[in-house]
Amino acid sequence: KQEVTQIPAALSVPEGENLVLNCSFTDSAIYNLQWFRQDPGKGLTSLLLIQSSQREQTSGRLNASLDKSSGRSTLYIAASQPGDSATYLCAVRINTNAGKSTFGDGTTLTVKP
Amino acid sequence: DTAVSQTPKYLVTQMGNDKSIKCEQNLGHDTMYWYKQDSKKFLKIMFSYNNKELIINETVPNRFSPKSPDKAHLNLHINSLELGDSAVYFCASSQVGGAASNYGYTFGSGTRLTVV
Numbered sequence: 357k358q359e360v361t362q363i364p365a366a367l368s369v370p371e372g373e374n375l376v377l378n379c380s381f382t383d384s385a386i387y388n389l390q391w392f393r394q395d396p397g398k399g400l401t402s403l404l405l406i407q408s409s410q411r412e413q414t415s416g417r418l419n420a421s422l423d424k425s426s427g428r429s430t431l432y433i434a435a436s437q438p439g440d441s442a443t444y445l446c447a448v449r450i451n452t453n454a455g456k457s458t459f460g461d462g463t464t465l466t467v468k469p
Numbered sequence: 470d471t472a473v474s475q476t477p478k479y480l481v482t483q484m485g486n487d488k489s490i491k492c493e494q495n496l497g498h499d500t501m502y503w504y505k506q507d508s509k510k511f512l513k514i515m516f517s518y519n520n521k522e523l524i525i526n527e528t529v530p531n532r533f534s535p536k537s538p539d540k541a542h543l544n545l546h547i548n549s550l551e552l553g554d555s556a557v558y559f560c561a562s563s564q565v566g567g568a569a570s571n572y573g574y575t576f577g578s579g580t581r582l583t584v585v
Contacts, residue, residue: 390573394510398578399559405573443510447574456525457574459512 358383360448362460369436370468377431377463379446384424387449391420391431394443394462403444404431436467472496475560475577482550483585490545490580492560498575499566500524501543503535504559506579512559518543519565550584557581 359382369375379389388407392400404413404420406429412421419432433440443464447457475492482488494501502525503515517525518537532548547554560577 388573392574392576397581400561400574400576402573402575445512449573456514456517461509461511 358386358448358450358458360446360458360460362444362446362463364463365461366464366466368466368468371436371438373436373467374432374434375436375465377433377444377465379429379431379448379460381427381429381448381458383450384427385450386424389420389422389429390447390449390457391418391429392445392447394445396442400445433465436465438467438469441465441467473560473562473575473577475558475580477580478578479581479583481583481585484550484552486550487546487548488550488582489547490558490560490582492543492545492577494541494560494562494575496562496564496575498562498564499540500563501537501540502561502563502574503543503545504561504576506557506559508556515558516543516545547582550582552584555582555584 361380363378386408390405391403394400406413406422417434422429443462445462446460449457473494500519502517504512506512515529516535520540521537534546537543557579559579561574563574
């Protein structure tokens with residue numbers, strides 16, 4: 357059974373800092389890994405999707421990496437801004453046609469002005 | 470707009486009532502899902518339909534019954550609502566089969582269900 361862990365559960369940083377969020381998974385036979393952002397009371401917004409054959413994806417100030425062999429993914433946020441404050445979730449999709457994903461419990465990020 | 474849309478956004482109802490949540494996607498995806506997010510923000514899959522066929526049915530009480538009239542719609546009917554059903558329910562879609570199967574999830578904005 358796939359288990360997904362996100363550490364830390366909460367993170368507070370001053371504006372302008374670069375930061376890394378971590379996602380660990382127990383079964384390396386994954387199809388893809390997706391990072392989401394969730395604002396309070398809102399739905400999930402997809403940030404980056406990494407296929408199992410890829411090592412990283414970039415979008416603006418965000419960079420996500422994937423190391424299947426070690427069961428890890430990181431989300432790097434450069435030059436953090438108060439608007440980046442949200443909960444960040446990673447979802448690991450297992451390698452079947454069912455397309456089922458297991459979500460981590462999220463990291464709640466607060467960027468202080 | 471291309472999206473996953475679900476209605477209603479908020480639902481407040483009394484224990485014992487029956488209610489439905491509707492979901493529609495116009496992304497052309499072949500798979501749709503219902504996820505439940507509880508008060509601790511844990512997100513758990515409930516059901517998944519691929520081309521109208523049920524493929525995932527997690528440990529969910531029989532009071533929850535999904536229905537997929539076509540691959541663009543997945544509704545969730547809940548009978549005899551209980552206090553513990555209070556949560557946010559998210560609909561999502563993705564493309565699992567075919568040449569476009571590299572797509573990830575697209576989520577709806579959620580339905581906040583409160584049972585009183």
